[in-house]
Amino acid sequence: MLAFENDYSEGAHDKVLRRLLETNMEQLSGYGTDHYCESAKDKIRKACSCPQADVCFLAGGTQTNQIVISTMLKPYEGVIAAETGHVSTHEAGAVECAGHKVLNLPQEEGKISAGVLDGWLHSFYEDENHEHMVFPGIVYISHPTEYGTLYTKSELAGLSAVCSRYKIPLYLDGARLGYGLAADGTDVTLKDVAEYCDVFYIGGTKVGALCGEAVVFTKANMPPHFMTMVKQRGALLAKGRLLGIQFDALFTDGLYFEIGRNAIVAADRLKRILKEKGYEFYIKSPTNQIFVVLENRKLEQLKREVAVSFWEKKDEDHTVVRFATSWATRMEDVEKLAALL
Amino acid sequence: MLAFENDYSEGAHDKVLRRLLETNMEQLSGYGTDHYCESAKDKIRKACSCPQADVCFLAGGTQTNQIVISTMLKPYEGVIAAETGHVSTHEAGAVECAGHKVLNLPQEEGKISAGVLDGWLHSFYEDENHEHMVFPGIVYISHPTEYGTLYTKSELAGLSAVCSRYKIPLYLDGARLGYGLAADGTDVTLKDVAEYCDVFYIGGTKVGALCGEAVVFTKANMPPHFMTMVKQRGALLAKGRLLGIQFDALFTDGLYFEIGRNAIVAADRLKRILKEKGYEFYIKSPTNQIFVVLENRKLEQLKREVAVSFWEKKDEDHTVVRFATSWATRMEDVEKLAALL
Amino acid sequence: MLAFENDYSEGAHDKVLRRLLETNMEQLSGYGTDHYCESAKDKIRKACSCPQADVCFLAGGTQTNQIVISTMLKPYEGVIAAETGHVSTHEAGAVECAGHKVLNLPQEEGKISAGVLDGWLHSFYEDENHEHMVFPGIVYISHPTEYGTLYTKSELAGLSAVCSRYKIPLYLDGARLGYGLAADGTDVTLKDVAEYCDVFYIGGTKVGALCGEAVVFTKANMPPHFMTMVKQRGALLAKGRLLGIQFDALFTDGLYFEIGRNAIVAADRLKRILKEKGYEFYIKSPTNQIFVVLENRKLEQLKREVAVSFWEKKDEDHTVVRFATSWATRMEDVEKLAALL
């Protein structure tokens, strides 16, 4: 069985796991206060060219979105997100469970534009009844988006400018940031992300770690008593080392960037194959997620030998599926898949 | 100053207030356990032809929506509503504050259709990732809607049938139910509402009471320990009599239906005037809310002598406003308004 | 049947109800923006000698506690209260429902002392694990307490000083404040309450109103967008006039203080009777709540003709009951009760 259904089918990158092994019997203090966590934070600050950043580690993506959003919002505020955003659709209502509304904006290819955002905010404050409505309190974007697409540097700058004008922080979900930064043609660097966003996270779970996301508050704007709120939301690991050591490994000698590249190279090869064989792309994605329209018959046949992700029904006879590559994808598996397509 | 901005500008209907006065010094037990509450519940059950109904009284509309929805949902469920529904837009996120998502459906004239609802539910359960999504747990409609429009009996029956099929309760927000039932041309009676809905409320605040909404659980399906949950949400009045006595008066000798009619007669007269004078209607409403597109200049001029409600900006030069009549509207004020238009 | 079970058995004081009647058909703006609300706020500010206070009206006591506490706390904070405090015991978990812990302190006669509070706060910050605990964020006291007892001015000053030192606001639940201020021997005035507390509420429901409590933020420290949060919690009445007009009447010509006195005079007479007849007091209360230990047999007999409140089982054969007088108690009913005792 070939696995192309997602980018979290394997465990951790060998170098990450090896570091866990090497440090395993060291006695370290708990709750993320150990020196590996400190070292990892330093390396991340450097990689972001953001020496003043507050960094903290959490275990997963939905957890991170829920905690960052709910601790940065005031009770009367909600989070603005694309209607296709992960927080809007695939987190089982985690934001609402924490008491806040997701305010949906129309999107294009998974992205929201500075113009649309500006228009929405302008209308909100112009509405004479807005005191009876949920106030916008943070803007959520994902990069890459849920459709594998990427913002350009200029688009990020535009969103950032609108957010600044309305004094609303810009939050970037980087669950797959490693793949976004490694994509061909992108002009967005990690430093740009840190510059344009007030807070963002660097995804580990999908990019080489067993689990873990590194949240970066770029303006030293981590909410006071954040650790207590993390604990209160059940997300504080006693063995915080588990996250610190992994990120320390990922940000040693550029490993995070290197393994992101592997997914891109494999995805590019797969896209070429799909194109050559005449498959219809549902959307053009420059990263490691590839959305293809398949005939249901073909899909049934393929599923016997390849795991792919259901995305949505297109019509009676066609389904949109997702192929995903990752840091762990072997080129030989891509070639095997090619033979089946 | 003429007041057409809403249907809650005056206090209570004279007969309602008089009953409060007459009973004022009677010593009654607290928290809605008095005999006036019992009497009012009986009269409402009779008016609904629904002898098995559980009835309870709450103070306001948003409070009622929040409590009914949150006590009927399981933690992993959300409420389906039109994207223009009151719970979606103008309750400051009360549903989300209680931990649940509002799942928005497209609407027409403020209404959702059985077909759209069915399609949405079908897609939800067909989506292979739906366990990562918010489950649909209750369907919210308003009648009249936020645009003053009304469901037909057949539309209600259709929604009810879809809800039954998916085992999801149908909840009707009747903040202005008195005006909906009194509208010309409607084929929906209070009995129909009780038949097709699993729970609904009869609005008092906007139809003759100082405050108060009567929630009707038509299948004897009030959640267990509802009173404790009402208390827990801060909504249990010590002097429950305030609500019971008012609804007892409203449902004595058909007062509720009679005063609903006053608003409709006044609104019909106003619509005729507006039409004659060539005003553009934003939407065709058969009830007491009238949505008109005004030139901004005209609006500024009018606002010096008439209070109307801002609805939304239409374009640079035009604004949609709402005129509302009520149980208290005097025909002489409608004529004064006519002279100004 | 004689009613001594609580202080909310009747409707509203005649002068309050009459004002509702007189103003009933005036067309007023909604949501508490009308001129009666403004007038009532002004009169309250004057009565408190606190011109800078933010005042707002809510419908009931539990609602007020829930909203004030939850909007003044940060997510990682809880409310300190006596273990017998209303928020600790008889609000069905309203504070917890809003996401916050009630941190219980030991009490004497329903009161917490500055010394105990200081000790608790000192220990909290000295505890090396306090970042894993709920932070103290507000101190809740009630005056009169749930046992009808009163703080002295010096006790209030002491609590206030501790709160200031730890930068924690002091909140006073004045559900029965009118009876506390009118008690014999108290040295606490409304002005003192305003001086020593950061926020408190003046109870209307139990002191002459149909419903309603007036929240006073004495340092102009109402949380930003408080109205939106009131709406979000389902507590914003469309007809805010209902609360404003009642408080306007209560604070006209000293009515609130005058009717508070009626309850005290009646309670004093009743206490003398009980003492003369040799009844055992459970606690010595200077206000309108009288706690007496009754033999169960005597209680059963009494309950045929008098409504009293169950407080707690004392032992197999004895029960603690509460007799309450109010603004509405007639001396002739006290004498009738005397004859039965």
Next chain:
Amino acid sequence: MLAFENDYSEGAHDKVLRRLLETNMEQLSGYGTDHYCESAKDKIRKACSCPQADVCFLAGGTQTNQIVISTMLKPYEGVIAAETGHVSTHEAGAVECAGHKVLNLPQEEGKISAGVLDGWLHSFYEDENHEHMVFPGIVYISHPTEYGTLYTKSELAGLSAVCSRYKIPLYLDGARLGYGLAADGTDVTLKDVAEYCDVFYIGGTKVGALCGEAVVFTKANMPPHFMTMVKQRGALLAKGRLLGIQFDALFTDGLYFEIGRNAIVAADRLKRILKEKGYEFYIKSPTNQIFVVLENRKLEQLKREVAVSFWEKKDEDHTVVRFATSWATRMEDVEKLAALL
């Protein structure tokens, strides 16, 4: 520096880590649906002699307590716990953050007794005002407790009987269960725990795993759509394998029980040393946590070479501290500590 401050200073047991390494590149399905999770669940069911149990894996203890308690309670219910219980004190209000009250019972040595529980429940239902109070909905105990003490089989049976009578589930927090089961003199087996509790968890974080707790619903009583609620609370790991593989290793060839024993043997040796040297024990604990009263001067001196946990100030000159052993404690370190004491 010697580390005796807690039982989570090292990483994972060598056999656990090795399994992660061996399986690392296997491609597995996400969210805990892989075959290692299935295998681990089977082994746990067998070890519990509880074939019908629903088992699921979560990452940490506070998270587990929060999710189990909040998904098993109805909105109007709270959790009964010892006033010293972990959920009462050291989880930063996680239960309240999820909307529920912790109802505290008095304890002895960290334990609640069947008699006290029965008395509390009896009083609750006898209280005529209990509909205004938080209903008891689940009973929380920890075994070992926060003081390292253990229930006897007969005590567990007693609590279980009371819970059954009141139809309230009994929940056991087994963060350190491995150490409780391995203690000398205990008559409680894992099978007993499964028999007497409705739900409990087997702690991994403190007993050999990098992270992870195994929740066992012993009556096949896992709440419907539990996985969705886990996701909604941010606790669903994409790589569920991380937990499944670790528990599979821990429950292979009795590893969990074997490593629990190591902590006990080390603790017993340390207790003997402390006794011989005349140290005062704060409480008598049969498990891996040892509470000792130290002079502050002695503590300062010791802290230069040994990490211990602050527990509480005893008086001006003395502090209660905790020494903890674990699966990883080496006897040579105990002897080094002995030399310093």
